[in-house]
Amino acid sequence: MEENHLKLTDIRTENESDKRLVEKVFSYKQEHVFRWWNDLSANDQKNLLNHLRTLDFELLQDLIEKHIEGSTLTNPKTTILEPPIIIPIPDSDSQKAHAAEAKEIGEKALRAGKVAVVTVAGGLGTRLGADRPKGTLPISPIKGKSIFQLHAEKIQAVMKKYDTVTPWYIMTSKNNEEMTHDFFEENRYFGLNSDNVSLFTQGELPVIDLQGRLLMDSKSSIVTSPNGHGGTLLALKERGVLSSMNSRGIKHIFYHQVDNILIKIADPVYLGYHISAGAKMSPKVVRKTDPDEKVGIVGIRDGHLDTIEYSELSDEEKHALNPDGTLKFGMGNPAIYLLDVDFVEKINESHFALPYHKAVKKVPCIDGDGCEMKPAENNATKFEMFIFDALKHADKSIIMEVVRENEFSPVKNATGKDSPDSAKQSMINMFGRWLAEAGIEVPTDRTGNVAGAIEVNPLYALDSEELKGKIDPKVVFNGELNLQ
Numbered sequence: 001m002e003e004n005h006l007k008l009t010d011i012r013t014e015n016e017s018d019k020r021l022v023e024k025v026f027s028y029k030q031e032h033v034f035r036w037w038n039d040l041s042a043n044d045q046k047n048l049l050n051h052l053r054t055l056d057f058e059l060l061q062d063l064i065e066k067h068i069e070g071s072t073l074t075n076p077k078t079t080i081l082e083p084p085i086i087i088p089i090p091d092s093d094s095q096k097a098h099a100a101e102a103k104e105i106g107e108k109a110l111r112a113g114k115v116a117v118v119t120v121a122g123g124l125g126t127r128l129g130a131d132r133p134k135g136t137l138p139i140s141p142i143k144g145k146s147i148f149q150l151h152a153e154k155i156q157a158v159m160k161k162y163d164t165v166t167p168w169y170i171m172t173s174k175n176n177e178e179m180t181h182d183f184f185e186e187n188r189y190f191g192l193n194s195d196n197v198s199l200f201t202q203g204e205l206p207v208i209d210l211q212g213r214l215l216m217d218s219k220s221s222i223v224t225s226p227n228g229h230g231g232t233l234l235a236l237k238e239r240g241v242l243s244s245m246n247s248r249g250i251k252h253i254f255y256h257q258v259d260n261i262l263i264k265i266a267d268p269v270y271l272g273y274h275i276s277a278g279a280k281m282s283p284k285v286v287r288k289t290d291p292d293e294k295v296g297i298v299g300i301r302d303g304h305l306d307t308i309e310y311s312e313l314s315d316e317e318k319h320a321l322n323p324d325g326t327l328k329f330g331m332g333n334p335a336i337y338l339l340d341v342d343f344v345e346k347i348n349e350s351h352f353a354l355p356y357h358k359a360v361k362k363v364p365c366i367d368g369d370g371c372e373m374k375p376a377e378n379n380a381t382k383f384e385m386f387i388f389d390a391l392k393h394a395d396k397s398i399i400m401e402v403v404r405e406n407e408f409s410p411v412k413n414a415t416g417k418d419s420p421d422s423a424k425q426s427m428i429n430m431f432g433r434w435l436a437e438a439g440i441e442v443p444t445d446r447t448g449n450v451a452g453a454i455e456v457n458p459l460y461a462l463d464s465e466e467l468k469g470k471i472d473p474k475v476v477f478n479g480e481l482n483l484q
């Protein structure tokens with residue numbers, strides 16, 4: 001059946017509802033998806049219709065008109081960019097006293113069970129190229145515990161410390177929900193009560209070619225892709241997570257990405273600052289390593305707190321300095337946020353507030369002859385929402401700077417920077433600093449890395465202070481130390 005000559009009457013259907021669906025697909029000029037209709041088994045025809053039924057054609061058409069046919073709807077042009085006011089890493093006595101006050105407020109909220117953790121783990125992990133969900137990767141330096149296990153142990157340690165329940169919600173996507181669920185089941189939720197661990201699945205959007213036509217990955221299925229980490233805010237509502245949080249009395253959500261292995265889960269100081277300011281969405285920030293580091297920064301754009309992507313900054317802005325010589329726009333975004341539950345409700349009111357961004361990529365699919373192909377050039381457009389677009393909707397935010405080496409080390413690539421190896425090393429180095437602060441000598445090599453391996457179970461110590469209170473200062477580091 002030549003797609004150019006496909007007619008509605010070529011597609012025989014069994015009932016009125018299927019017929020209406022086929023008419024809809026034609027009306028949106030996507031009838032090429034029926035190109036192989038007559039070759040398909042009855043079952044595959046049904047699968048194709050079921051798949052098409054899940055697609056939001058109105059939204060898709062809207063995106064095609066704005067991003068493919070229309071000229072642009074990229075990020076708004078920056079007119080005025082200013083650095084935000086930051087809560088600094090405490091240095092002076094008064095800053096330390098403020099942090100201590102904030103900690104008490106945060107601890108109170110934790111004790112009262114008002115805090116939940118949301119981990120986003122729905123991404124495809126394309127750069128890493130692993131055939132399993134990122135959270136299942138063995139990562140701890142000595143015992144090889146998975147990323148999920150490390151997060152679970154931190155949550156358990158927080159619950160023990162504050163004699164509380166801190167529910168954990170993990171966002172997956174169609175491609176990894178089953179594997180993630182099985183992993184938690186096989187590992188018996190790493191000792192957490194499974195009633196307090198919930199997996200929820202984010203939405204998908206169809207992937208289209210550069211002309212706006214649906215791509216197919218078989219003769220009876222459409223290529224789809226997760227709708228971005230901004231989709232978390234939609235999924236929290238649609239999958240009933242907000243209702244679950246409300247019924248548990250949760251007020252604050254600690255949001256983080258699965259691949260940051262140094263994440264300080266439910267940091268009470270951060271919580272305390274956020275709560276006492278009456279903030280609705282608050283980012284943590286880390287200092288950029290150099291002006292040309294390719295990370296988004298947090299800034300005030302046209303009067304609103306926002307994340308400004310690396311590509312949006314001019315060279316002048318990238319290199320601009322404060323009087324003390326630090327970068328003016330140097331606060332990188334590690335994607336750690338506190339969000340209030342009522343704020344996420346507000347974002348979902350009437351029309352969901354976050355925009356879609358377009359990304360042009362290489363996406364495997366089938367070609368016009370129905371043969372599988374792995375494109376060498378960009379062939380596809382994906383649409384994603386970004387969590388940081390919610391920032392400008394928050395009436396109030398606090399922005400807290402943290403020590404990068406203690407809180408941010410993501411696993412993005414298979415080797416080199418931000419890889420499993422660099423993540424392990426950053427854990428070892430952080431534990432090495434904790435030991436040094438407890439008075440134990442830890443040798444380092446010429447590059448400053450600890451010479452050897454160290455692992456500290458979060459249930460043994462969540463931070464340097466806890467370790468100091470527990471460890472025997474006479475311990476001698478002989479190249480390997482495993483504190484469980």
Ligand code: UTP
Pocket residue numbers: 120121122123124125126127128171173202226227228229231256257258259412
């Ligand atoms: P990244 O943008 O780094 O994507 O996501 P990724 O899937 O981990 O890796 P690449 O880009 O394909 O190589 C940052 C975080 O947001 C989550 C990811 O799981 C990761 O924790 N994420 C991303 C989602 O949960 N859903 C999405 O649709 C996209």
